[in-house]
Amino acid sequence: MNVENLLRETLADMADEQVPPPPARFLPNRPARRRGAALAAAVTVVALALGGTIAVRTLSPEAGRPEAPVAARPEPERTHKMTINEGWRVARLFDNLSRATGEPAESFARAAEDGRALGLPPYAKGRLEGFAHPGTYSFADSATPAAILTEMVARFRETADELGLASRRAPLDVVIIASLVQAESPTEADMPKVARVIHNRLARGMLLQLDSTVLYGLGRYRGDITTEDLKVRSPYNTYRHRGLPPGPISNPGEAALKAALHPAAGPWLHFVVTDPKRGTLGFATTGEEFAELAERAARARLSG
Incomplete structure (x- = not known):
């Protein structure tokens, strides 16, 4: 049966109920609340026919009260924006990063010990000093000290590539x-x-x-x-x-x-x-x- 026929029959049934129902309508086996079911079916059919989505706040069949609303989306993660000045030493860098993120300065110092993980170029000889590139950075609350320092090293390498530094003797x-x-x-x-x-x-x-x-x-x-x-x-x-x-x-x-x-x-x-x-x-x-x-x-x- 197509959508138009189903709608036509449903609406016809609803129109028929405007006159007093015959005695047979009150027999025990007669389905209850036919009009409500028909209306719900009509709404469903229309929604499917239009290809849309209808959000309906239904009643819980057990408790008879509205179902709990869908949980709201979590708010976006907070970020910290910080400017690293030219000429800062790593000791000062760690102190300022600690104040900005709440992480202990020692956590940044420990992260700096693994130069390979930070992506330092081979000629840095594993030392971060000189390779934490100045600039303005945005850090998410969840960013680890290693991730923050890695981003600074990556920016140094980008600048070094633009200047052709690696090709120097x-x-x-x-x-x-x-x-x-x-x-x-x-x-x-x-x-x-x-x-x-x-x-x-x-x-x-x-x-x-x-x-x-x-x-x-x-x-x-x-x-x-x-x-x-x-x-x-x-x-x-x-x-x-x-x-x-x-x-x-x-x-x-x-x-x-x-x-x-x-x-x-x-x-x-x-x-x-x-x-x-x-x-x-x-x-x-x-x-x-x-x-x-x-x-x-x-x-x-x-x-x-």
Whole structure:
């Protein structure tokens, strides 16, 4: 029977019930509530015919009360948005991630011990320092410390691929130089010149003599370097040891990586912060020029 015939018969039955029913309608074997059943059948047929879905709140046959509504969908998982600044060390990174996510900083430190699981490139030698790429990230509540750090490493590798870092003869040296450039440059505009000074001093076999590396070895972030500090036998003391330190001292951004790869052209061998308030760098080639810059810097500190 097609839909139209079934509807026609059902509606006809309902119309017939407008007149008083004959006595035979009250026999014991007569099905009860025929009109309600017919109406339900009609609704079902119409729904099937239209290909739609009708949500009906029915009564429980046992309790005679409305059935429990379908459970609501769970709310979306909360996320944390966080910006990782250029030049942060991993120790500071772990502290800030801990505050943002509620996970202990030690959990991030433990996750960082497995460099292979984080996807570190082979030349990183298993150390996260230098390879947790700065940027803005969104982390779900359920994200583990390992998953968060893995995303940062993945972003580093993406940037490194764009810059062709892996094709360089010593990619780790590039990252180390970039971390020095990041730590020593007040602005991005200074980075190519700072990188050139580092390259020039390395080419001449000169000591780098960078305060940032000494501070890293001492576990400090800022402050004046004392004579006693310069005597420390740390491998990061570039006043005592020639060449680059054994690893990056911070996590550099893209601008610092570019500067390390493409330093400015110039003969400079020194740079000095000549105006601490403005963060102005002066560059020098000779010892005399350096002495003049140092004197200018001293005057600026006294006047400030």
